[in-house]
Amino acid sequence: MAHILQSSFLPSTACLRATPTSAAPCGRPSLLPVRAKIREIFMPALSSTMTEGKIVSWVKSEGDKLSKGESVVVVESDKADMDVETFHDGFLAAIMVEEGGVAPVGSAIALLAESEDEIADAKAKAFSPGAASSSRVQVPEQKHKAEEEVVAPAATTVSSPKAAALGSAVHPASEGGKRIVASPYAKKLAKELMVDLAALAGSGPMGRIVAKDVEAAAAAGTVAAEVAPATPAKVGTAAPGIELGSVVPFTTMQGAVSRNMVESLTVPTFRVGYTITTDALDALYKKIKSKGVTMTALLAKATALALAKHPVVNSSCRDGKSFTYNSSINIAVAVAMDGGLITPVLQDADKVDIYSLSRKWKELVDKARAKQLQPHEYNTGTFTLSNLGMFGVDRFDAILPPGTGAIMAVGASQPAVVATKDGRIGMKNQMQVNVTADHRVIYGADLASFLQTLSKIIEDPKDLTL
Numbered sequence: 001m002a003h004i005l006q007s008s009f010l011p012s013t014a015c016l017r018a019t020p021t022s023a024a025p026c027g028r029p030s031l032l033p034v035r036a037k038i039r040e041i042f043m044p045a046l047s048s049t050m051t052e053g054k055i056v057s058w059v060k061s062e063g064d065k066l067s068k069g070e071s072v073v074v075v076e077s078d079k080a081d082m083d084v085e086t087f088h089d090g091f092l093a094a095i096m097v098e099e100g101g102v103a104p105v106g107s108a109i110a111l112l113a114e115s116e117d118e119i120a121d122a123k124a125k126a127f128s129p130g131a132a133s134s135s136r137v138q139v140p141e142q143k144h145k146a147e148e149e150v151v152a153p154a155a156t157t158v159s160s161p162k163a164a165a166l167g168s169a170v171h172p173a174s175e176g177g178k179r180i181v182a183s184p185y186a187k188k189l190a191k192e193l194m195v196d197l198a199a200l201a202g203s204g205p206m207g208r209i210v211a212k213d214v215e216a217a218a219a220a221g222t223v224a225a226e227v228a229p230a231t232p233a234k235v236g237t238a239a240p241g242i243e244l245g246s247v248v249p250f251t252t253m254q255g256a257v258s259r260n261m262v263e264s265l266t267v268p269t270f271r272v273g274y275t276i277t278t279d280a281l282d283a284l285y286k287k288i289k290s291k292g293v294t295m296t297a298l299l300a301k302a303t304a305l306a307l308a309k310h311p312v313v314n315s316s317c318r319d320g321k322s323f324t325y326n327s328s329i330n331i332a333v334a335v336a337m338d339g340g341l342i343t344p345v346l347q348d349a350d351k352v353d354i355y356s357l358s359r360k361w362k363e364l365v366d367k368a369r370a371k372q373l374q375p376h377e378y379n380t381g382t383f384t385l386s387n388l389g390m391f392g393v394d395r396f397d398a399i400l401p402p403g404t405g406a407i408m409a410v411g412a413s414q415p416a417v418v419a420t421k422d423g424r425i426g427m428k429n430q431m432q433v434n435v436t437a438d439h440r441v442i443y444g445a446d447l448a449s450f451l452q453t454l455s456k457i458i459e460d461p462k463d464l465t466l
Helices: 116-126 129-134 141-159 161-169 172-177 184-193 211-219 232-238 252-264 279-291 295-309 354-369 444-459 461-465
Strands: 007-011 037-042 052-058 071-076 081-085 090-095 102-104 108-113 269-277 331-333 335-337 340-342 383-387 406-410 414-419 425-438
Touching: 037 090, 037 116, 052 252, 071 108, 090 116, 108 116, 184 211, 252 340, 269 444, 279 295, 279 425, 279 444, 279 461, 295 331, 295 354, 295 383, 295 444, 295 461, 335 354, 425 444, 444 461
Parallel strands: 331 383, 383 406
Antiparallel strands: 007 037, 037 108, 052 071, 052 102, 071 081, 090 108, 269 425, 335 340, 406 425, 414 425
16 A cells, blocks of 8 residues: 655645624634645655655656645655655645755655645745745655766657667666666556566656656657667666776665664673484475475475464564563565665465465565565564575574564585484585574573574474465
C-alpha cells in the first residue's frame, strides 16, 4: 500500500477584517473566514529508521489537479522506493524539492492549494526566504552533471529512436545488462506505453529512469519491438568503467547500512562455529526442487524449528536493561543489491509450510530487487541468516544487526573426508555455520545447544516438509 502524504494547513492570508457587526479581534477563526487553504506536503517517514528521504520522481507536475489517495511522488527511503499518495484533494501548486533532492523527514517538499486560484500565492510562499530556510534540501552534484550530459541525447531521442537505443547502451540504468534502475511509476508507465526500459537513458539521479524519460520515448515511437534488436549489440562493449580515484557519496541505502554497522559496535558479541553434515538435506532439496522449493527456504525453516526449541536465541535486547522473548519467529535473510544490502523477512517461518515459504521468498526477493518492499517486510526480523555458500565461501563471520539477538553465517556445502563412528573413512557433504550473538542475552551454552538442535534437524530433515 502506498504511503499517505502528510500536510499541514496554511491560510493564504494572515487574517481578514471582521464584519461590521463584529468587534472581535483579528485572529479568531470563528469570525475570520479563510479565503482558501494552502497545505504543506511533508517528507513522510517510510520506516522507523528513516531520517531523510530522496525524491526519486514526481508523478505529478506543478498545476496538476490531485485527488485524495492519488500517487504524487516516489520517495527513496533507506530501504525501498515507495509511491506516496496525497491525503487531500487540491492542486499541486509548488514543488519545493526537485527530483534527486534530499530532505529530512517532516520537512516541506511541496505545497498543495485547495483551489486553482491560490496556486500563485502558494508559489510565492514556497520560494519565500522563510520557506527556503525551513527545509534543508540537498541535491547531489551527480544530478547536475547527469542533466548536462543528458540534455543533448534527450533532444535527439525525441527525434530519433536509433539515437535513444545508442544513448541507453552506455547508461548506468542498464549497465552491462544488469537490472534496470527505474522509478516504480516509470515501470508502470513503460508497461502501459509498451516502452522498453532497457533502451532508455535515465535522466534521474545516478541514471535512474523516471516517468518523463518513458514519456519522451513513447512520443518518439521508441517501443520495445523497435529497439530490441539494437540494444544487445551495444551494451557489452560500451559499458563505462569505474573512475579510479573518484569519491562517491553513499546512496540512501548505503548510508543506512553504515549507521547500522556503526551502531552494532556498541553491542558485546561473541561467535560460535559448528560443522553440519548436509547429505540428507541435499537429497531432500533435489527431490522437491522441481516443486519450487529453494535452499534458502529450507535453511530458514530448519533454523526456525530450532529457534522454537531455544527461544532465548530468538530474543532481543534494545535498551541494555532488559530483553524480550519475541512471540514470533521471523527469519530475516540478507540479500545483496546494487549499492546496498537488505534483509527481507520470512514471518512465522516455523509455522508456514516449506512450499508456501519458498513462494513467499521468491516474492520478497523480486520486491527487494525492485525496491518495493514495505517496512514490515524488512524490519521485523528476530533472527538473521547470511548465506555466501553459493559463492563457494566455506566460512565467514557476520555482523549482528542492531535490535536482534543473533545472526548465522552459512558457508558452502562441500565434500569432506570424515571418520565414521565405526572407525571407517568416508565422504560426506558438510557446511560450516558461524553464529554471532549478543552476549548480554545469549551465552555460549545457549548457542551450543541451539546448534546441536539445528544440526539434528538438517541431518534428519523429515520435519521440514510437514
